[in-house]
Amino acid sequence: MSDWLENHLPKAVLAPSFIAVLIFVYGFIAWTGWVSFTRSRLLPKYEIEGIIQYERLFASPRWDTAMNNLLLFGALFIVISMVLGLLLAILLDQQIRTEGVIRTIYLYPMALSMIVTGTAWKWILNPGLGIEAMVRGWGFESFTFDWLVNPDYAIYTVVLAGVWQSSGFVMALFLAGLRSVDEEIIKAAQVDGIPTWRIYSAIIIPSMAPIFLSAFIVLAHLAIKSFDLVIALTGGGPGYATDLPATYMYAMAFSRGDIGQAASSAMVMMGVVFAIVVPYLYSELRPRND
Amino acid sequence: MTDLSMTTPQNPSKTGSNLRKIALRWGLYLILGVFVLYYVMPLYVMITTSLKSLEEIRTGSLMALPRDVTFDAWATAWSGACTGIQCEGLKPYFWNSVLMAVPAVALSTFLGAMNGYVIAQWNFKGANLIFSLMLFGCFIPFQVVLLPMARMLGLMGLAGSIPGLIFVHVIYGIGFTTLFFRNYYVTIPQDLVKAAKVDGAGFIRIFWSIFLPLSLPIIVVTVIWQFTQVWNDFLFGVSFSQAGTQPVTVALNNIVNSTTGVKEYNVDMAAAIIAALPTLFVYIVAGKYFIRGLTAGSVKG
Numbered sequence: 001m002s003d004w005l006e007n008h009l010p011k012a013v014l015a016p017s018f019i020a021v022l023i024f025v026y027g028f029i030a031w032t033g034w035v036s037f038t039r040s041r042l043l044p045k046y047e048i049e050g051i052i053q054y055e056r057l058f059a060s061p062r063w064d065t066a067m068n069n070l071l072l073f074g075a076l077f078i079v080i081s082m083v084l085g086l087l088l089a090i091l092l093d094q095q096i097r098t099e100g101v102i103r104t105i106y107l108y109p110m111a112l113s114m115i116v117t118g119t120a121w122k123w124i125l126n127p128g129l130g131i132e133a134m135v136r137g138w139g140f141e142s143f144t145f146d147w148l149v150n151p152d153y154a155i156y157t158v159v160l161a162g163v164w165q166s167s168g169f170v171m172a173l174f175l176a177g178l179r180s181v182d183e184e185i186i187k188a189a190q191v192d193g194i195p196t197w198r199i200y201s202a203i204i205i206p207s208m209a210p211i212f213l214s215a216f217i218v219l220a221h222l223a224i225k226s227f228d229l230v231i232a233l234t235g236g237g238p239g240y241a242t243d244l245p246a247t248y249m250y251a252m253a254f255s256r257g258d259i260g261q262a263a264s265s266a267m268v269m270m271g272v273v274f275a276i277v278v279p280y281l282y283s284e285l286r287p288r289n290d
Numbered sequence: 291m292t293d294l295s296m297t298t299p300q301n302p303s304k305t306g307s308n309l310r311k312i313a314l315r316w317g318l319y320l321i322l323g324v325f326v327l328y329y330v331m332p333l334y335v336m337i338t339t340s341l342k343s344l345e346e347i348r349t350g351s352l353m354a355l356p357r358d359v360t361f362d363a364w365a366t367a368w369s370g371a372c373t374g375i376q377c378e379g380l381k382p383y384f385w386n387s388v389l390m391a392v393p394a395v396a397l398s399t400f401l402g403a404m405n406g407y408v409i410a411q412w413n414f415k416g417a418n419l420i421f422s423l424m425l426f427g428c429f430i431p432f433q434v435v436l437l438p439m440a441r442m443l444g445l446m447g448l449a450g451s452i453p454g455l456i457f458v459h460v461i462y463g464i465g466f467t468t469l470f471f472r473n474y475y476v477t478i479p480q481d482l483v484k485a486a487k488v489d490g491a492g493f494i495r496i497f498w499s500i501f502l503p504l505s506l507p508i509i510v511v512t513v514i515w516q517f518t519q520v521w522n523d524f525l526f527g528v529s530f531s532q533a534g535t536q537p538v539t540v541a542l543n544n545i546v547n548s549t550t551g552v553k554e555y556n557v558d559m560a561a562a563i564i565a566a567l568p569t570l571f572v573y574i575v576a577g578k579y580f581i582r583g584l585t586a587g588s589v590k591g
Contacts, residue, residue: 014405018424025430027438028439102326105326108329112569113521130352228539249433262437267434
């Protein structure tokens with residue numbers, strides 16, 4: 001009897017978490033998926049009605065704006081964070097004496113809540129008293145920097161704050177990568193008289209391909225889930241100018257009382273994440289199955 | 291690569307290239323310095339703004355140091371600022387966050403340790419599949435579970451309560467905590483468990499006297515990661531709380547966007563710093579572990 005217990009104890013320990021994940025992750029995804037095919041409005045209905053919610057979603061100009069914003073924000077956020085992160089990592093890898101301090105400063109935004117980041121940048125970027133007013137105070141009377149309240153440019157302020165928050169993290173990833181490159185290869189290349197920039201572009205950076213992939217996955221994931229930053233910085237405005245799928249979903253679920261739209265937009269977000277993460281997880285987990 | 295280790299790097303030091311090197315060095319420090327300013331600037335502006343009077347904010351410049359340092363804004367942010375109709379400052383919400391974060395972090399770390407131990411050391415059929423399924427749960431956009439979770443919390447009688455928020459954070463935290471412990475425990479040789487079993491030690495005994503004593507570093511990493519996640523969360527907080535149970539991030543957002551009365555930027559900034567202090571403190575005290583947690587999920591091995 002105690003042997004039987006002992007043999008099954010590991011499974012019994014894992015079971016509650018596993019069951020919780022099955023219900024609260026997979027069961028809930030199934031629920032949301034189901035409801036996205038119904039006519040649910042204020043309350044969920046369970047009769048399948050086909051793809052009506054998705055038709056409404058893709059016909060909605062607000063959703064169109066949200067998806068375009070995600071594409072623009074996501075692309076800029078990922079590319080700028082990666083370029084900046086790599087640049088800073090390479091610069092910091094040159095035996096800088098104060099490296100520890102500088103690294104700490106570059107990375108601290110990652111410890112902050114996006115709400116804090118958004119609040120800070122909202123104040124800095126506000127045209128009335130922020131950077132615009134400051135530069136005008138210096139004597140440049142016609143200086144304008146009103147991106148925060150300009151519907152055409154507001155999304156770039158989200159990029160600015162997002163990059164500020166996350167680029168230090170990418171730097172830390174790349175710095176760890178640079179430190180793990182085989183030094184012997186670099187030494188050999190130096191002996192051969194290969195210029196430093198060639199050593200970086202032809203040897204070091206290509207050898208960090210897995211880190212580029214990791215950074216991309218993490219940043220893409222952050223971009224798709226971006227919600228709090230937009231809420232705190234622009235509130236999705238002016239108008240709907242900085243809506244993202246996450247803010248659209250939230251608005252439908254909790255202020256518009258349109259559960260069908262909320263569910264279908266959440267499923268589309270899920271699909272985008274799925275398309276990016278699943279191939280990555282698959283390749284990460286496979287070699288470990290030894 | 292070992293065959294190359296015999297060669298030593300040459301060191302061409304001529305005065306001409308030396309001068310170039312010094313110039314490069316200065317350029318390097320200059321660029322790094324410019325970025326230091328970029329990252330520090332918002333924090334600097336937050337702190338200086340929070341120490342100014344409203345009058346000085348209106349007449350002065352964004353980057354200027356405060357002429358008369360005043361802590362009035364801090365006092366207001368802590369115990370007088372309005373979040374909508376209530377004007378109690380951040381204080382009650384700060385404690386809400388503490389009451390939410392401490393049990394949520396403790397529970398999810400404990401469950402992660404047990405799960406990681408089982409998956410890494412007690413291989414049974416399907417363990418890897420279970421791990422993959424749990425891992426995938428880390429990556430879902432939480433929007434996809436918001437609606438059913440709101441209903442579920444209602445059914446469980448936890449709607450709008452702090453225990454409800456604890457529950458949500460534990461459920462969606464165990465994926466990561468399991469990942470952390472699993473990746474840590476796979477590096478411990480399985481022979482250790484086999485030997486202990488031969489000596490008659492059981493599942494719990496082996497965990498308690500072999501694995502737990504080895505686990506301090508990964509416990510620190512996990513606790514810091516979870517604390518940062520839970521403290522900084524906004525989506526669950528705003529979706530599953532009600533007036534009175536909101537966490538500090540939600541209250542901060544309400545203070546900043548409160549439309550009643552004059553816009554008090556200095557109070558906003560003080561409130562933002564107060565909301566950020568716990569995680570900033572953790573980062574400054576245990577930065578090494580913080581970074582390890584950040585990179586653990588994303589760098590293989």
